[in-house]
Amino acid sequence: MPRYLNVALGQLGPIQRADSRNQVVARLCELMRQAHAVGAQLIVFPELALTTFFPRWYIEDEAEINSYFERSMPNADTQPLFDLSRKLGVGFYLGYAELAQESGGEVRYNTSILVDHSGQIIAKYRKVHLPGHKEHEPWRRFQHLEKRYFTAGDGWGVTQAFGGILGMAICNDRRWAETYRVMGLQGVEMVLIGYNTPVHNAPAPQHDDLSLFHNQLSMQAGAYQNGTWVVGVAKAGVEEGVDSIGGSCIIAPSGEVVARCLTKGDEMAIARCDLDFCAIYKRTTFNFDLHRQPHAYGMIVERKGETLAADGSPL
Ligand code: CDT
Numbered sequence: 425m426p427r428y429l430n431v432a433l434g435q436l437g438p439i440q441r442a443d444s445r446n447q448v449v450a451r452l453c454e455l456m457r458q459a460h461a462v463g464a465q466l467i468v469f470p471e472l473a474l475t476t477f478f479p480r481w482y483i484e485d486e487a488e489i490n491s492y493f494e495r496s497m498p499n500a501d502t503q504p505l506f507d508l509s510r511k512l513g514v515g516f517y518l519g520y521a522e523l524a525q526e527s528g529g530e531v532r533y534n535t536s537i538l539v540d541h542s543g544q545i546i547a548k549y550r551k552v553h554l555p556g557h558k559e560h561e562p563w564r565r566f567q568h569l570e571k572r573y574f575t576a577g578d579g580w581g582v583t584q585a586f587g588g589i590l591g592m593a594i595c596n597d598r599r600w601a602e603t604y605r606v607m608g609l610q611g612v613e614m615v616l617i618g619y620n621t622p623v624h625n626a627p628a629p630q631h632d633d634l635s636l637f638h639n640q641l642s643m644q645a646g647a648y649q650n651g652t653w654v655v656g657v658a659k660a661g662v663e664e665g666v667d668s669i670g671g672s673c674i675i676a677p678s679g680e681v682v683a684r685c686l687t688k689g690d691e692m693a694i695a696r697c698d699l700d701f702c703a704i705y706k707r708t709t710f711n712f713d714l715h716r717q718p719h720a721y722g723m724i725v726e727r728k729g730e731t732l733a734a735d736g737s738p739l
Contacts, residue, residue, distance in 0.1 A: 426659065426698040426699075426700050426701075427587050427588060427698065427699040428696050428697065428698055428699075429465060429466065429586050429587060429588060429614065429696075429697045429699055430462075430464045430465045430466070430694060430695075430696050430697070431465070431466050431467075431468065431614070431653075431655055431674060431694065431695060431697055432455075432458075432459035432464035432466070432467040432468070432692050432693065432694045433467075433655065433657050433672045433673070433674065433683065433684075433685055433690060433691070433692060433693045433694070434452065434455040434456070434459065434467040434468055434469040434470075434516070434657060435455075435470070435657075435659075435660060435670060435672040435685045435687075435689075435690065435691045435692070435693075436451065436452075436455075436470050436473060436658075436659045436660070436690055437450075437467065437475075437656055437660060437661045437665075437688060437689035437690050437691075438476075438659070438660070438661040438662055438663035438668075438681050439474075439476045439659065439663060440476055440541060440663065441476045441664055441737060442457060443475075443476070444522075445462050445474050445475070445501035445502070448473070448474055448475070449502055449504055449505050450472070450490060450504075450545065451690055452469055452473065452505050452518075452578050453504060453505055453508050453691070454467075455690060455692050456505070456508055456509065456512065456514055456516065457466060457508070457512070458692040459514060459692050459694060460512040460513075460514050462692075462694050463694070464514055464694055465513075465514060465515065465541065465586060466514065466515045466516065466517070467514055467515075467516045467517075467692070467712075468516070468517040468616050468617075468618065468655045468657045469516060469517060469518045469519065469618060469657060469670070469685075470519055470618040470619060470620065470657050470658055470659035471534065471536070471551075471594050471595045471618035471619050471620050471659065472519050472520060472540070472618075472620060472659070473518055473519050473520060473536065473618065473659060474494070474502070474518075474520050474521075474681055475521070476663055476664055477620045477659065477663060477666075477668075478492045478521075478573070479556065479567065479568055479569040479572075480562040480566040480567050480568065480569075480622075480657045480664065480666055481566075481567060481569075481705060482567050482569060482572075482644035483509060487544060488712060489532075489573060490522050491521060492520040492625025493522065493523035493532060494521065495523050495525075496522065497520065497522070497545065498545075500591055502518075502520075505518070505541065506543040507543045508578060509539055509541070509542075509543040510541075510542050510543030513541045513542075514538050514541060515538070515540045515541045515585075515586060515605040516539045517536055517537070517538055517539075517596060517616040517655075517657075518537055518539070518590060518606055518618075519534070519535065519536045519618040520536075520538065521533075521534060521535070521573075521574075522534075522535035522550070524645065530577060530602050531575050532573055532574050533550040533551070533574055533575055533577060534550065534551035534554065534570065534574045534594055534600040535548060535549065535550050535551070535577075535594075536548070536551075536592045536594055536616070536618060537549075538585065538590065538616070539582060540585060540586075541586075546585055547581070547585070547590075547717060548574070548577070548581055549577065549580065549581075549591075549592035549593070550575075551570075551574065551577055551593075551595070551596070551597060551680065552571040552576055552577050552578070552579065552580070552597055552603070553576075553596040553597045553599070553600055553603070554571050554574050554576050554596070555568060555570055555571075555595075555596040555693035556568030556569055556570045556571055557569065558571040558572045558642070559572070560628075564625075564626040565624065565626060565666075566622070566624075566626075566665075566666050568622070568626070570596075571640055579606065580592070580593065580603060580606045580607050580610075581610070582607055582610040582611065582612050586614075587699065588613040588614060588699040589610070589611050589612050589613045590613070590614050590615075590616065591607035591610070591612040591614070591615045591616070592616050592617070593607075593615055593616075593617045594617065594618060594619070595617070595619035595621065595733065596621060597616065598617050598639075598642050598643055598646065598654075599613055599618070599638070599642045601646070601649070602643070602724070603615075603646065604646035604647075604649065604650045604652070604654075605649075605650065607650070607652070608649075608650030608651070608652060608710075608712070609712065610653050611706075612650065613652055613699045613702045614652060614653040614654070614655065614697065614699065615646065615647075615652055615653070615654045615655070616657075617643070617655065617656045617657070618652065618656075618657050618658075619639070619657070619658055619659070620658070620659045620660075620668055621635060621639060621658065621668055621669045622635075622666050622667065622668050622669075623667045623668065623669055623710070624666075624667070625636050634684045635669045636669050636670075636699070639656065639669060639671050640671060640673065640675075640681070641649065641673050643656045643673070644675050644679045644680075644681070645679070647675040647676065647677055647678075647679055648677065648678065648705070648712060649708050650677075650705075650710065651677045651702045651703075651704075651705030651706040652677055652702055653674065653675065653676060653677060653697050653699070653701075654674075654675040655673075655674050655675075656671075656672060656673055656674075656675070657672045658670050658671060658672045658685070658688075660685075660687075660688035661688040661689060662673070668686065668688075669688075670685055670688040670691075671684070671685070672685040672691070672693070672729070673685070674693075674695040674697065676697070676701060677701055677702045677704075677705045677706075678701075678705070679708055679710070679723075681697035682695045682697075693714075694721045695705050697708055
């Protein structure tokens with residue numbers, strides 16, 4: 425009997441600054457109800473899914489920055505989503521801005537959680553690859569201040585859940601081969617990824633026309649090269665004047681897209697994912713035990729960036 429996991433994409437359209445968390449949670453609940461109606465066991469929501477994508481603004485006031493963060497999870501605003509999860513028996517992935525209390529004080533993370541079918545948080549992930557910049561760059565049409573507002577997390581674990589081995593990543597992580605490989609080495613069978621990706625990339629506007637292509641290219645490569653399902657979910661559309669890509673999709677270990685959203689608004693789509701379909705890739709072409717050559721990969725962890733000699737040749 426194959427291990428089927430019915431997974432839904434819970435794509436969100438834009439969230440404007442004035443939208444309350446109550447309004448957003450009602451939209452998430454509606455997507456969860458739609459997913460349940462077609463047999464979903466798990467629904468994946470976007471990165472920073474409770475508010476507008478605030479890193480587009482340079483904000484100096486600490487209280488205003490903190491107003492985009494959650495001090496606890498669940499909390500009064502998100503409790504209805506957890507209650508509905510338990511009532512319907514549908515688990516979920518949710519991205520949000522986390523204000524953590526640590527021994528050194530408060531720390532801000534770009535976080536996702538995995539919630540099981542009984543509404544219990546079973547895993548938490550903090551984004552590792554924080555894109556953008558740290559200082560105000562007024563030349564840009566809009567800012568991308570994730571490096572300012574968030575501290576990087578420390579890595580990717582995997583969780584036994586929903587009958588398989590699941591992992592999480594967030595947005596920019598999906599562009600990096602290392603993200604998938606670290607989870608691939610832990611036997612991951614499904615990687616869940618929420619994202620907010622503006623169409624316009626200020627430092628490289630010549631890439632704007634390729635934003636959707638690069639989104640899918642990265643996730644298809646990660647799926648195939650690690651023999652895993654990948655589920656990518658957007659917050660899409662024009663938010664506070666900034667257009668973000670949609671393109672939410674579910675990708676099989678073959679690298680094929682098996683389901684995708686068609687709009688840039690709130691939209692649910694579903695696929696029946698056979699977790700056993702990973703094994704043929706993990707046993708053959710990407711049998712890591714047989715074929716990987718770690719002795720040749722040392723530079724991947726020893727070096728951060730390219731190292732070139734004065735004449736531009738590799739050292
Ligand atoms: N949220 C996020 O990580 N977005 C980035 C935008 C491009 S970098 C400025 C992404 O990789 O999609």
